[in-house]
Amino acid sequence: xxxxxxxLKARRLALLLRERIASGEIAPGxxxxxxxxxxxxxxxxxxxVRRALDSLASDGLIDRRVxxxxxxxxxxxxxxxxADFANMLTHLVEMGRRTGVHLLSFSYVxxxxxxxHSLGLAAGERTQRSVRVRLIDGQPxxxxxxxxxxxxGLTYSESDLASVPLLSLLERSGAAVERASQTxxxxxxxxxxxxxxxxxxxxxxxxxxxxxxxxxxxxxxxxHALYRPDRYSFQMELHRAGDAGERRWSxxxxxxxxxxxxxxxxxxxx
Amino acid sequence: xxxxxxxLKARRLALLLRERIASGEIAPGxxxxxxxxxxxxxxxxxxxVRRALDSLASDGLIDRRVxxxxxxxxxxxxxxxxADFANMLTHLVEMGRRTGVHLLSFSYVxxxxxxxHSLGLAAGERTQRSVRVRLIDGQPxxxxxxxxxxxxGLTYSESDLASVPLLSLLERSGAAVERASQTxxxxxxxxxxxxxxxxxxxxxxxxxxxxxxxxxxxxxxxxHALYRPDRYSFQMELHRAGDAGERRWSxxxxxxxxxxxxxxxxxxxx
DNA sequence: GTCAGTTGTCCTATACGCTATACAACTACC
DNA sequence: GGTAGTTGTATAGCGTATAGGACAACTGAC
Numbered sequence: 001x002x003x004x005x006x007x008l009k010a011r012r013l014a015l016l017l018r019e020r021i022a023s024g025e026i027a028p029g030x031x032x033x034x035x036x037x038x039x040x041x042x043x044x045x046x047x048x049v050r051r052a053l054d055s056l057a058s059d060g061l062i063d064r065r066v067x068x069x070x071x072x073x074x075x076x077x078x079x080x081x082x083a084d085f086a087n088m089l090t091h092l093v094e095m096g097r098r099t100g101v102h103l104l105s106f107s108y109v110x111x112x113x114x115x116x117h118s119l120g121l122a123a124g125e126r127t128q129r130s131v132r133v134r135l136i137d138g139q140p141x142x143x144x145x146x147x148x149x150x151x152x153g154l155t156y157s158e159s160d161l162a163s164v165p166l167l168s169l170l171e172r173s174g175a176a177v178e179r180a181s182q183t184x185x186x187x188x189x190x191x192x193x194x195x196x197x198x199x200x201x202x203x204x205x206x207x208x209x210x211x212x213x214x215x216x217x218x219x220x221x222x223x224h225a226l227y228r229p230d231r232y233s234f235q236m237e238l239h240r241a242g243d244a245g246e247r248r249w250s251x252x253x254x255x256x257x258x259x260x261x262x263x264x265x266x267x268x269x270x
Numbered sequence: 271x272x273x274x275x276x277x278l279k280a281r282r283l284a285l286l287l288r289e290r291i292a293s294g295e296i297a298p299g300x301x302x303x304x305x306x307x308x309x310x311x312x313x314x315x316x317x318x319v320r321r322a323l324d325s326l327a328s329d330g331l332i333d334r335r336v337x338x339x340x341x342x343x344x345x346x347x348x349x350x351x352x353a354d355f356a357n358m359l360t361h362l363v364e365m366g367r368r369t370g371v372h373l374l375s376f377s378y379v380x381x382x383x384x385x386x387h388s389l390g391l392a393a394g395e396r397t398q399r400s401v402r403v404r405l406i407d408g409q410p411x412x413x414x415x416x417x418x419x420x421x422x423g424l425t426y427s428e429s430d431l432a433s434v435p436l437l438s439l440l441e442r443s444g445a446a447v448e449r450a451s452q453t454x455x456x457x458x459x460x461x462x463x464x465x466x467x468x469x470x471x472x473x474x475x476x477x478x479x480x481x482x483x484x485x486x487x488x489x490x491x492x493x494h495a496l497y498r499p500d501r502y503s504f505q506m507e508l509h510r511a512g513d514a515g516e517r518r519w520s521x522x523x524x525x526x527x528x529x530x531x532x533x534x535x536x537x538x539x540x
Numbered sequence: 541g542t543c544a545g546t547t548g549t550c551c552t553a554t555a556c557g558c559t560a561t562a563c564a565a566c567t568a569c570c
Numbered sequence: 571g572g573t574a575g576t577t578g579t580a581t582a583g584c585g586t587a588t589a590g591g592a593c594a595a596c597t598g599a600c
Contacts, residue, residue, distance in 0.1 A: 008278060008281075008557075008558095009557080009558075010557085010558090012471055012472050015458055015472060016458065016460055016471075016472075019457050019458055019460075023457070024384050025382065025384075027383065034575075034576060034577085035576080035577070036575095036576090042461075044558080044559085045558060045559045045560070046559090046560090047557090047558070047559070047560090048557085048558065048559085050577090050578090051557090051558095064577065064578090065566090065567080065576085065577080066565065066566045066567075066576070066577045066578065067565075067566035067567030067568075067575080067576050067577065068566085068567055068568070068575095068576065068577080069567090069575090069576060069577080070576090070577080082453070112293060112294030112295050112297070113294050113297050113298070114293070114294035115294065177510070178509075178510055179507065179508060179509045179510065180507070180508040181505075181506075181507050181508070182505070182506055182508065183352070183503055183504065183505050184454060184476070184503060184504040184505075185476060185499040185503040185504075186456035186457075186474040186475055186476045186477075186497075186499040187289075187456075187474050187499065188285060188473075188474050190285055190286050190289045191282065191285075191286060201282060201285070202281075202285065202472060204456040204457050204458050204474045204475070205456055205474070206454070206455060206456040207456075207499075224293070227456075229455040229456045229457065229477075233453055233454060233455040234453065234454040234455075235451070235452070235453050235454075236451075236452055237449065237450070237451050238449060238450040238451070238452065239448075239449045240447070240448055240449065278557090278587080278588095279587080279588075280587080280588090304545075304546060304547085305546080305547070306545095306546090314588080314589085315588055315589045315590065316589090316590085317587085317588065317589070317590085318587080318588060318589085320547090320548090321587085321588095334547065334548090335546085335547075335596090335597080336546070336547045336548065336595065336596050336597075337545080337546050337547065337595075337596035337597030337598075338545095338546065338547080338596085338597055338598075339545090339546060339547080339597090340546090340547080541600105542599100542600085543598100543599090543600085544597105544598095544599090544600100545596100545597085545598090545599105546595100546596080546597070546598095547594105547595085547596080547597095548593105548594080548595075548596095549592100549593085549594080549595100550591105550592085550593085550594100551590100551591085551592080551593105552589100552590090552591090553588100553589085553590090554587105554588080554589075554590100555586100555587085555588075555589090556585100556586090556587080556588095557584105557585090557586085557587085558583105558584085558585080558586095559582105559583085559584080559585095560581100560582090560583090560584100561580100561581080561582090562579100562580085562581080563578105563579085563580085563581105564577105564578080564579075564580100565576100565577085565578075565579100566575105566576075566577075566578090567574105567575085567576070567577095568573100568574095568575085568576090569572100569573090569574090569575100570571105570572085570573085570574100
């Protein structure tokens with residue numbers, strides 16, 4: 001995908017409509033508001049509206065019919081992956097086997113201070129840094145940047161990383177994983193990430209930062225993952241735990257990956 | 271909040287630099303490349319570079335000193351709220367008491383198809399729709415849209431909703447909550463949400479969709495929440511559960527809100 | 541102090557995103 | 571068939587982002 005120099009207002013409107021379509025707020029098959037109506041609604045000229053729609057049309061999201069209107073196309077979309085939480089890492093390992101991986105970068109570096117601190121490294125200690133893109137059905141859906149302390153990273157090779165899930169490699173090397181801490185947030189696609197994931201710059205991304213610790217309490221892996229929200233989201237079930245008046249809840253070891261995939265897409269794709 | 275119309279190339283460069291700073295790739299306190307150097311490196315004019323830097327400076331990310339250079343400022347982090355997962359709803363109830371709420375909208379409507387379906391409503395059945403903005407320290411951080419079946423919504427008033435947490439209202443009305451299903455994703459700020467949260471249109475947002483069910487299996491509440499990622503993020507601890515070779519993990523009833531706030535800001539604020 | 545290098549400010553010229561308007565071709569509906 | 575409403579196309583003009591250059595004020599190192 002070429003870096004499309006889409007102007008400001010047009011780009012914003014395109015992104016906004018894209019989101020509404022992806023979230024099901026505008027149902028597939030239904031007619032979009034007319035170009036003049038959209039222009040009025042968003043306070044832009046019709047030319048700008050058309051540029052935004054051009055972008056959606058070229059991505060096959062909408063169907064324009066002269067004299068009739070523009071319609072939301074039925075998504076031939078491969079259903080998004082829904083990651084379950086209760087057995088999260090298990091699921092990830094399975095996924096690593098089912099999906100493809102592109103290794104974009106592999107090197108030993110001095111990690112950013114934040115990474116070094118979270119891993120508990122000594123000053124000046126190096127890490128193995130890898131950047132990978134995960135694919136499902138040939139479509140990229142996640143952009144992973146990992147840092148592993150050099151002493152551990154040396155136990156496997158670059159080609160290992162391109163084929164075997166990292167968690168398996170870590171266990172194989174004897175660096176047992178004991179616990180992990182992770183944070184979920186949201187961010188925008190920077191140019192390099194956008195290109196790798198086939199997105200426009202400034203598209204929304206799910207962001208996950210996970211630090212995995214070994215039994216000795218030392219950091220084993222620092223993962224920064226960026227997900228395309230239209231192809232990947234997190235799903236969990238909460239069940240009541242505790243007395244009636246207590247209002248305590250806990251995540252439940254919910255459904256399997258298969259049943260989770262059967263979740264209504266309008267919810268799962270949000 | 272004025273919609274700052276940041277141009278194309280400047281915006282891109284600003285985004286890129288913002289990411290490099292946030293990720294720690296450019297360490298706090300260190301000097302940035304000079305403006306002419308950045309211009310050359312990114313193939314833009316110095317004017318454009320300066321516009322990008324203006325944006326970062328106005329956000330307090332960098333410090334420009336005439337004759338010396340521009341430096342990455344030490345983040346005086348306004349600590350973001352970190353929501354813990356294990357006891358999620360409990361935390362939410364507590365938060366509802368500590369934080370402020372603005373009720374933006376309150377009405378009875380025919381819900382979108384996706385909402386009606388997830389709540390298990392009959393065709394044509396109405397819901398009570400409310401839009402609220404949550405504040406912490408007077409700063410908005412979440413935009414909540416809820417749908418509650420009409421029969422339940424009638425048990426409390428508009429003013430109740432503006433002061434008492436919705437979950438408490440539901441329990442007070444006898445509609446005991448049994449389990450919930452939720453999905454986490456990411457999206458962009460639409461104009462109305464952007465204004466309510468004090469953001470620019472197109473800013474990234476954490477998106478959470480939760481459907482709460484009663485003991486009879488019927489839907490009690492449909493919540494669509496949008497969070498400012500710089501003020502709110504999700505945090506969880508994962509602990510190994512199961513045998514050594516099994517690689518099973520489960521969320522842990524982790525730390526309290528206080529200790530969670532002590533998480534390195536570079537991670538929590540990503 | 542000297543000097544290379546930095547940010548701050550101003551200028552001109554060009555490129556282009558955006559608006560506004562008009563009209564043609566087409567479609568769905570009455 | 572008529573008609574209102576739609577998308578497709580073209581035009582002109584305005585505002586502004588961008589490029590490129592020049593100079594001043596300032597800093598830090600030598």
